[in-house]
Amino acid sequence: MSTGKRLAKRSIIGTRVAALDDDGMYWSGMIQAVKTPAPFPENINSNCINLTPNTRYTVRFDGGRSSCEYRDSELIGPGFRGMAGVRLRPGQRAFLTYNGREVRAEVLHHDHDTDELRVRVHAPGAESWLA
Template identity: 60%
Template sequence: MSTGKRLAKRSIIGTRVCAPGEDGKYYSGVIHAVKTPASYSENNNCINLTPNTRYSVRFDSRQGNLGRVTAEFRETDLIGPGFRSITGIELVPGQKTYVTYNGREVAGEVVKHHFENDEVFITICPPGCEGPFEVQKRLEEVRLLESRKSARLADQDTDFARLADMAGDRKRTASHTIDVPAPSHHFG
């Protein structure tokens, strides 16, 4: 039995999720504790998990959840990997979101959400744009969490995906013929 403080490979601790705030918006954070009430079975003394499991979420910023740094939530309240998806919730105006625009992830803010039509109107301002403008997306195209970026690349401004695309352009413009040297015959 290991006594170290290393987390199990499939531990839920450290998972990035979004949790509802008191204003109806969802805010990003990290699960830092799981509180599971247990009941003992009479016949085999094993622990049975009950549906009252609470997840303690540490928010990314204090402003994020109206001054709270941490809060507890049920599994059904959380959005993220291993929990609920964004489909089935109604986004409120001002909700911070992420969408893909011209092949790049762009942060935006919800203007309105027509839940019955599955239309979300989001104001975005991509890099190199003169000013913000509105785009219309389906709810399943909207993300509440920023896509993960390698910690090694987090502080770099270089977009390596674009560099890779440029390399692909060079390959397409290359000659379609291959110069192969003639075989040389050396005897003896």
């Protein structure tokens, strides 16, 4: 998001995103707050929220992990950046479409040069991982 944009009528709070944590892996979470800098005096009576490069998003991670603040360029998800250029590590959890359904997978290897990913898929209803 760039300078001058404003939040849509539908709040971004509650949006599912992924963010890089201190352990070097991406974790899924949900935006729980948006912190924007104080408005400029000329916009003090405006009812729009100006998103700037200084806007911070508080993300509450799934699984009881602590909440952290991120800039928009550090988040992956709808309205933020995509997966292009992201480097996944072995053991990283990922979600992908398999047989028309979103399933959980574990990253085994990510070739950054060809952007190919080898994963182990946990298919819904399966007792074990698929190779």
